[in-house]
Amino acid sequence: MSSDFIQSWTEGAVGVIQLNRPKVANALNRQMVQEIVEQAERYDRDQEIRVILVKGSERAFAAGADIREMEGETPIRFELADPFADWDRFTRIHKPMVAAVSGFALGGGFELALHCDLIVAATNARFGFPEVSLGVLPGAGGTQLLTRAVGRKKALEWIWTGKHISAQEALQIGIINKIVEPELVEEEAFRLARTIVKQAPIAVRLIKEAVHQAEDVTLADGMMLERKNFYLAFATKDQKEGMKAFLEKRPPIFKGE
Ligand code: CO8
Structure with a gap:
């Protein structure tokens, strides 16, 4: 375009x-x-x-x-x-x-x-x-x-x-x-x-949010945001896929879900 x-x-x-x-x-x-x-x-x-x-x-x-x-x-x-x-x-x-x-x-x-x-x-x-x-x-x-x-x-x-x-x-x-x-x-x-x-898109997004916040908030608030985002990553299919693929010794296939 x-x-x-x-x-x-x-x-x-x-x-x-x-x-x-x-x-x-x-x-x-x-x-x-x-x-x-x-x-x-x-x-x-x-x-x-x-x-x-x-x-x-x-x-x-x-x-x-x-x-x-x-x-x-x-x-x-x-x-x-x-x-x-x-x-x-x-x-x-x-x-x-x-x-x-x-x-x-x-x-x-x-x-x-x-x-x-x-x-x-x-x-x-x-x-x-x-x-x-x-x-x-x-x-x-x-x-x-x-x-x-x-x-x-x-x-x-x-x-x-x-x-x-x-x-x-x-x-x-x-x-x-x-x-x-x-x-x-x-x-x-x-x-x-x-x-x-190639990385899990939702994890990539949560990482961007957490790293950007590191410049704006206190360490304690930043740690809390990181933790919430870490927990949120466990709601994704990509987390299941990433960890399963590791244990099965194969590359993961991430779908952004
Ligand atoms: N604005 C308008 N025209 C420009 C600009 C510019 N920033 N930069 C270059 N041009 C034009 C030149 O006027 C020239 O036009 P023409 O051929 O009609 O004379 C053509 O581009 C080619 O430029 P030069 O002949 O100067 O080429 P050189 O290779 O000799 O030099 C430079 C290239 C070093 C990039 C030189 O052109 C230069 O110093 N440009 C100005 C750089 C500058 O001062 N930038 C800061 C601008 S202020 C700013 O960015 C504030 C940001 C805030 C955001 C605002 C949102 C509203």
């Missing part, structure tokens, strides 16, 4: 979203963000899909929010249009989201990657928050997501200086999962996605 600014298709149980605005390095205008999140939600509801993969082009994952669209904005227009409500919807996607990042992932593009659960990056990937050089700051979660991921010191350094971070540095500090050559980035992201596709 293709909309104005994205293309989407499925490969097995992987639902792919490709950002497609090549003339402006995949700069994200509001319609494009809406198309991305709506497609992610469609995949999230689709029983056949188990993992969502988001990619850009070799030159750019996304070079941030569309500066041309934003330039003349006013606080009141922002307040009334509430463009960030669409971004909040990413936080409610239950299925794993894997980003395949080549080239620039800047500003809103970096935020989109940070909203994904896993990031596979090409050696040519460049991450950063250049908003400060535009007289503003990240607005789609960057100050919060980056700080949680790398701590206050590095977050302030990167957001204050606006510098581009190499894939190598991003890997060292733990904000991406893997680096590969640009021609292999999609293949590697698919390989990772397919590994997760």
